[in-house]
Amino acid sequence: MLHDPNRIYVFDTTLRDGEQVPGSQLTTPEKLIIAEALETLGVDVIEAGFPISSPGDFNSVVEISKLVTNPTVCALTRANKGDIDCAAEALKYAKHPRIHTGIGSSDMHIKFKFNSTREAILERAVEAVKYAKGFVEDIEFYAEDAGRADNEYLARMIEAVIAAGATVVNIPDTNGYCLPEQYGAKIKYLKENVKNIDQAIISVHCHNDLGLATANSLAGLQNGARQVECTINGIGERAGNTSLEEIVMALKVHQSLDLHTAINTKQLYPLSGMVSRMMRMPVQANKAIVGRNAFAHSSGIHQDGVLKHRENYEIMNPEDVGIDQSEIILTARSGRHALKHHLVRLGYAIDRIDLDQVYQRFLELADAKKELKDDDLLQLMGAKAEENIRNGLAISTLQVTTGDQETPVATIKISHNGTDYAATATGNGPVSATIKAIEKITGKHIEIKEFNIHSIHGGSDDVSKVDMRVVYEDKSYMGYGFSTDIVRASANAYLDALNKFIELETVNY
Numbered sequence: 124m125l126h127d128p129n130r131i132y133v134f135d136t137t138l139r140d141g142e143q144v145p146g147s148q149l150t151t152p153e154k155l156i157i158a159e160a161l162e163t164l165g166v167d168v169i170e171a172g173f174p175i176s177s178p179g180d181f182n183s184v185v186e187i188s189k190l191v192t193n194p195t196v197c198a199l200t201r202a203n204k205g206d207i208d209c210a211a212e213a214l215k216y217a218k219h220p221r222i223h224t225g226i227g228s229s230d231m232h233i234k235f236k237f238n239s240t241r242e243a244i245l246e247r248a249v250e251a252v253k254y255a256k257g258f259v260e261d262i263e264f265y266a267e268d269a270g271r272a273d274n275e276y277l278a279r280m281i282e283a284v285i286a287a288g289a290t291v292v293n294i295p296d297t298n299g300y301c302l303p304e305q306y307g308a309k310i311k312y313l314k315e316n317v318k319n320i321d322q323a324i325i326s327v328h329c330h331n332d333l334g335l336a337t338a339n340s341l342a343g344l345q346n347g348a349r350q351v352e353c354t355i356n357g358i359g360e361r362a363g364n365t366s367l368e369e370i371v372m373a374l375k376v377h378q379s380l381d382l383h384t385a386i387n388t389k390q391l392y393p394l395s396g397m398v399s400r401m402m403r404m405p406v407q408a409n410k411a412i413v414g415r416n417a418f419a420h421s422s423g424i425h426q427d428g429v430l431k432h433r434e435n436y437e438i439m440n441p442e443d444v445g446i447d448q449s450e451i452i453l454t455a456r457s458g459r460h461a462l463k464h465h466l467v468r469l470g471y472a473i474d475r476i477d478l479d480q481v482y483q484r485f486l487e488l489a490d491a492k493k494e495l496k497d498d499d500l501l502q503l504m505g506a507k508a509e510e511n512i513r514n515g516l517a518i519s520t521l522q523v524t525t526g527d528q529e530t531p532v533a534t535i536k537i538s539h540n541g542t543d544y545a546a547t548a549t550g551n552g553p554v555s556a557t558i559k560a561i562e563k564i565t566g567k568h569i570e571i572k573e574f575n576i577h578s579i580h581g582g583s584d585d586v587s588k589v590d591m592r593v594v595y596e597d598k599s600y601m602g603y604g605f606s607t608d609i610v611r612a613s614a615n616a617y618l619d620a621l622n623k624f625i626e627l628e629t630v631n632y
């Protein structure tokens with residue numbers, strides 16, 4: 124029945140089981156956006172809803188059926204005629220419709236949910252499949268709570284529903300009860316003991332109550348299941364479902380399993396963000412594959428390892444899941460390699476930096492601030508330029524007079540190797556006077572190509588950040604400066620750029 128015996132069909136139930144999460148209900152237009160993205164992702168089946176549950180859900184199944192082309196559109200029902208009639212009606216525009224019907228299979232459910240017997244429930248299961256078969260060809264049967272069901276009874280039920288026309292048989296671990304070995308053994312048992320099992324695809328549908336949903340689904344696939352039911356970000360009833368991104372990437376990373384899906388993995392991260400925003404379900408930072416920290420390294424030994432060879436600490440390429448690149452986060456646990464990496468990225472000539480000196484001051488700031496961003500580093504480098512950058516130029520004093528009735532004049536003292544060098548210049552404003560005074564000291568013609576002033580937090584007493592791009596001998600250099608005084612911030616930015624290229628022996632004092 125399957126063309127490729129190693130192909131795993133991905134059945135996405137974000138819009139049905141995922142949407143059962145309290146507070147995550149979606150409108151039909153929102154569901155359509157997600158359904159379209161799921162089609163682009165390459166899922167094989169979209170479980171679009173439970174049509175009998177509400178007019179809104181019915182309408183969503185209708186609209187998704189009209190919208191998508193390639194994936195099968197599936198609608199959930201209980202094992203009764205009313206639900207099945209309603210699902211069939213909702214699916215009437217689907218190019219590939221599937222009805223997903225079923226009933227409890229564990230003694231717990233049979234006794235305490237249905238107050239019934241094994242035989243009576245088996246009969247209802249068969250009747251439901253036969254009835255659904257009257258509407259569509261593709262019928263999936265779910266044996267709810269199969270994780271806790273007796274295997275021998277479960278096998279009888281599965282054999283009977285396949286004989287009645289089920290094309291897919293879903294073996295849900297509804298309560299996330301099983302251990303991977305137990306769940307794998309259950310699928311193996313069905314493969315070996317259901318006579319007509321080759322006439323249907325076995326599907327795994329695992330919940331995450333013990334954090335084992337992905338492991339259990341994998342165990343099921345390794346034992347012969349060929350469809351996996353999952354949700355984006357693993358959302359779903361209680362602790363959630365198998366996470367689509369985890370199962371897909373586990374199969375991709377472990378090529379030796381020789382099982383593959385048709386998922387375009389580069390869509391995983393963008394879709395995770397879309398679902399999280401629309402369903403108001405934040406993704407935990409350490410969530411595998413799509414969490415904020417999944418490709419972020421913050422401790423020095425790991426950062427050094429990643430910078431030397433990414434695979435030292437990454438088993439996947441972030442680009443494969445749609446994340447641009449791994450991140451090296453600067454914290455007090457970072458080492459010199461990570462610090463150096465960021466300084467080089469920001470344009471500092473590392474051979475001119477006293478790294479040990481900068482590192483000590485970096486640690487003090489990181490202990491206080493937890494995580495350092497680019498602006499923190501730039502400020503750190505600008506604040507004590509002379510100590511940070513070997514033979515760097517730094518402002519000792521700056522005196523500026525300006526006003527609308529007088530020509531702006533700047534007198535600046537720049538220190539170098541413990542000696543101050545002074546110059547005075549006029550300009551058409553206080554910044555231009557200051558830059559000209561610095562030019563007099565260096566004796567270089569340096570063109571300023573870009574010059575931006577930002578306030579960091581807002582407010583007139585704020586710290587200003589200046590970024591400046593200068594060109595010298597046909598090369599561009601960025602400089603950054605910080606100060607509560609915008610003239611001084613501008614001078615700091617200019618000197619920061621100069622410190623990246625100017626040869627100090629040639630400075631014209």
Ligand SMILES: CC(=O)SCCNC(=O)CCNC(=O)[C@H](O)C(C)(C)COP(=O)(O)OP(=O)(O)OC[C@H]1O[C@@H](n2cnc3c(N)ncnc32)[C@H](O)[C@@H]1OP(=O)(O)O
Nearest residue numbers: 143173175176177201202203225226227236237267297360
């Ligand atoms: C494991 C899962 O995730 S299953 C899917 C769960 N999702 C949902 O329940 C969301 C949608 N549900 C709903 O909108 C509503 O529960 C409805 C419309 C389905 C039913 O609403 P109500 O008719 O008011 O019944 P209610 O939900 O209170 O109780 C469920 C009834 O369905 C029966 N039932 C439960 N599962 C099945 C089944 N698979 N097949 C047949 N009957 C079932 C229960 O025994 C109970 O019947 P009873 O009234 O004879 O005791």
Ligand SMILES: CC(C)C(=O)C(=O)O
Nearest residue numbers: 265267268295297328
């Ligand atoms: C309806 C079935 C497939 C289900 O969601 C479960 O058993 O968890």
